[in-house]
Amino acid sequence: QTGSANTNPSDSADDEYITNVSIGTPAQVLPLDFDTGSSDLWVFSSETPKSSASGHVTYSPSKSSTAKKLSGASWSITYGDHSSSSGDVYTDKVTVGGFSVSSQAVESATKVSTQFVQDTVISGLLGLGFDVGNTVKPRAQKTWFSNAANSLAQPLFTADLKHQQTGSYNFGFIDTTLAKGPIGYTPADGSEGYWGFTATGYSVGGAKLNRNSITGIADTGTTLLLLDDDVVNAYYNNVESAQYDDSQQGVVFDCSEDLPSFSFGVGGTTITIPGSLINLTPVSDGSSTCFGGLQSSADIGINIFGDVALKAALVVFDLGNERLGWAQK
Numbered sequence: 392q393t394g395s396a397n398t399n400p401s402d403s404a405d406d407e408y409i410t411n412v413s414i415g416t417p418a419q420v421l422p423l424d425f426d427t428g429s430s431d432l433w434v435f436s437s438e439t440p441k442s443s444a445s446g447h448v449t450y451s452p453s454k455s456s457t458a459k460k461l462s463g464a465s466w467s468i469t470y471g472d473h474s475s476s477s478g479d480v481y482t483d484k485v486t487v488g489g490f491s492v493s494s495q496a497v498e499s500a501t502k503v504s505t506q507f508v509q510d511t512v513i514s515g516l517l518g519l520g521f522d523v524g525n526t527v528k529p530r531a532q533k534t535w536f537s538n539a540a541n542s543l544a545q546p547l548f549t550a551d552l553k554h555q556q557t558g559s560y561n562f563g564f565i566d567t568t569l570a571k572g573p574i575g576y577t578p579a580d581g582s583e584g585y586w587g588f589t590a591t592g593y594s595v596g597g598a599k600l601n602r603n604s605i606t607g608i609a610d611t612g613t614t615l616l617l618l619d620d621d622v623v624n625a626y627y628n629n630v631e632s633a634q635y636d637d638s639q640q641g642v643v644f645d646c647s648e649d650l651p652s653f654s655f656g657v658g659g660t661t662i663t664i665p666g667s668l669i670n671l672t673p674v675s676d677g678s679s680t681c682f683g684g685l686q687s688s689a690d691i692g693i694n695i696f697g698d699v700a701l702k703a704a705l706v707v708f709d710l711g712n713e714r715l716g717w718a719q720k
């Protein structure tokens with residue numbers, strides 16, 4: 392068995408990717424942010440304060456004949472961008488891309504931080520990280536993919552995120568027609584809950600790859616490509632107008648700049664991010680100053696291959712073989 396779900400950029404900056412998920416009986420369809428950087432499936436619900444839930448699609452367990460309260464269970468999560476949410480837990484049928492898990496932990500939000508209140512395009516997150524990262528207490532719950540894995544044709548999923556176009560999350564199979572190049576595989580480290588891996592080197596503007604390895608995570612829930620300062624500087628030294636903008640908290644440059652590509656080696660293959668994908672968005676509507684898709688990871692302490700990098704590739708998250716596959720798109 393397999394599943395295939397379309398995913399769409401949330402806005403003109405590809406800030407987030409939205410995928411519809413069916414929960415309960417009859418199905419309640421919620422737009423969720425699929426996040427390989429976390430391991431909780433949580434939703435805005437009938438238990439979320441009305442003022443916070445305004446503008447959001449919500450899940451009502453009381454309207455689902457298959458919902459069951461997971462008594463005594465609670466959850467609380469804080470993300471890298473300091474957003475947070477918490478609540479209690481139900482189990483219910485959850486269908487993604489036509490594949491159903493009959494008893495999935497659905498974490499219902501009784502509290503959400505301001506960022507989530509304002510982000511009305513999503514009704515929650517579907518974590519695709521490793522189960523060790525799940526925050527439910529007293530007993531951690533499994534992710535939707537972890538519950539699905541044994542019944543899928545293969546215990547893997549792929550992410551095909553695109554710039555301003557519809558992409559896909561496929562479960563249980565690899566559609567190699569989505570890629571232009573071969574899939575390079577490298578071991579994945581799931582010990583922290585993330586999909587950790589090591590790139591073997593990098594280059595700017597199509598030069599030969601150096602041998603400076605980069606260890607980081609493949610994270611569909613992070614918008615940017617966040618790398619060490621020496622890599623970021625090596626890149627922006629090639630961009631005439633690039634400068635750090637305190638108010639934007641990142642490197643900005645003239646939108647008219649012809650940006651160089653950024654390449655990294657992984658699993659014996661090379662992934663090249665075209666310069667166009669590194670021009671993320673004008674700093675404000677109509678501005679001729681643009682915000683960089685490549686920024687420093689210095690204040691995070693971990694390198695993150697977020698959506699800016701993932702958009703250049705078909706990425707295989709292979710749980711069965713504890714490995715990540717990257718193919719040029």
Ligand SMILES: CC(C)C[C@H](NC(=O)C[C@H](O)[C@H](CC1CCCCC1)NC(=O)CC[C@H](O)[C@H](Cc1ccccc1)NC(=O)OC(C)(C)C)C(=O)O
Nearest residue numbers: 406407426428429469470471472474524584610612613614
């Ligand atoms: C709880 C742990 C087990 C896991 C947890 N994981 C993470 O924090 C990484 C994870 O991928 C989280 C998942 C995101 C949380 C916030 C909502 C969207 C998903 N990523 C993050 O926390 C990183 C935050 C994202 O990069 C935001 C997302 C965003 C975009 C637009 C509007 C609002 C929010 N982008 C964002 O800020 O984009 C700009 C800079 C261009 C504005 C952790 O590391 O603590």
